[in-house]
Amino acid sequence: MASFDVHAIGVVESPLRDLDAAPRQVDEGAPAAWLVFEPEVLAGLQNLHVGDEVIVLTWLDRARRDVLSVHPRGDPARQLEGVFSTRSPHRPNPIGLHRVEITALDGRRVRVGSLEAIDGTPILDLKPVLSGEIGER
Amino acid sequence: MASFDVHAIGVVESPLRDLDAAPRQVDEGAPAAWLVFEPEVLAGLQNLHVGDEVIVLTWLDRARRDVLSVHPRGDPARQLEGVFSTRSPHRPNPIGLHRVEITALDGRRVRVGSLEAIDGTPILDLKPVLSGEIGER
Numbered sequence: 525m526a527s528f529d530v531h532a533i534g535v536v537e538s539p540l541r542d543l544d545a546a547p548r549q550v551d552e553g554a555p556a557a558w559l560v561f562e563p564e565v566l567a568g569l570q571n572l573h574v575g576d577e578v579i580v581l582t583w584l585d586r587a588r589r590d591v592l593s594v595h596p597r598g599d600p601a602r603q604l605e606g607v608f609s610t611r612s613p614h615r616p617n618p619i620g621l622h623r624v625e626i627t628a629l630d631g632r633r634v635r636v637g638s639l640e641a642i643d644g645t646p647i648l649d650l651k652p653v654l655s656g657e658i659g660e661r
Numbered sequence: 662m663a664s665f666d667v668h669a670i671g672v673v674e675s676p677l678r679d680l681d682a683a684p685r686q687v688d689e690g691a692p693a694a695w696l697v698f699e700p701e702v703l704a705g706l707q708n709l710h711v712g713d714e715v716i717v718l719t720w721l722d723r724a725r726r727d728v729l730s731v732h733p734r735g736d737p738a739r740q741l742e743g744v745f746s747t748r749s750p751h752r753p754n755p756i757g758l759h760r761v762e763i764t765a766l767d768g769r770r771v772r773v774g775s776l777e778a779i780d781g782t783p784i785l786d787l788k789p790v791l792s793g794e795i796g797e798r
Contacts, residue, residue: 525668525699526783528720530754532663562662565753567729570743578745581756583665592704606707608715608787616702617667617785619718619756646663648754650745 532646587618669783724755
């Protein structure tokens with residue numbers, strides 16, 4: 525298989541310190557967090573505004589990459605499912621997708637509401653939500 | 662910056678052969694395509710069904726990674742914007758996000774409607790759409 529190199533462009537700063545305490549889905553609740561970007565990518569943050577809905581892509585660096593089947597939501601009472609029909613962090617390329625709202629901007633620090641990623645999680649990308657494509661909340 | 666290695670878990674098979682012909686947004690129209698997965702990840706495809714809405718993550722291997730500002734939709738008449746407020750393929754980590762519907766399943770081949778990625782684009786991941794998080798179309 526071909527492979528490619530991704531770089532952390534920033535890091536999550538969150539009160540969530542513990543993988544087990546991290547909510548598994550947005551509807552289980554998660555704290556607000558800061559996205560702290562590297563100075564090198566500051567120019568890419570132009571035109572972001574408070575109130576924007578964005579998708580944060582993270583690198584789930586504690587995930588297992590050799591797992592193809594999981595119990596949904598980690599519940600052993602539920603039948604094993606293929607990882608691509610779940611949002612398990614454990615998957616060949618453990619990239620997290622998080623839809624969040626920007627609540628404050630301070631230079632290379634971007635405040636977002638309800639992010640289900642632990643403190644120190646590397647950030648790979650930030651994209652706007654497109655209405656029609658990703659849809660309304 | 663920390664860096665990580667991602668692997669292609671499959672490839673897009675599409676009649677779209679040309680970057681310039683590729684639509685820039687879903688609403689500009691795109692053909693149906695096959696996602697052809699590597700035999701090694703077949704077990705991960707269990708529990709996918711026709712009609713599922715999924716998010717395909719791709720590696721946009723022809724993108725420029727040294728670009729932080731772009732003209733939206735490649736239109737030079739529009740003012741430069743930071744890449745993180747656009748969906749430009751040109752960005753530090755050129756990961757594409759594509760929301761699609763599964764229209765057929767055939768072993769390790771998954772047919773999807775309207776995918777704006779050219780033939781041969783590497784696939785990194787496939788995730789279900791979560792209602793509430795990514796939202797309804």
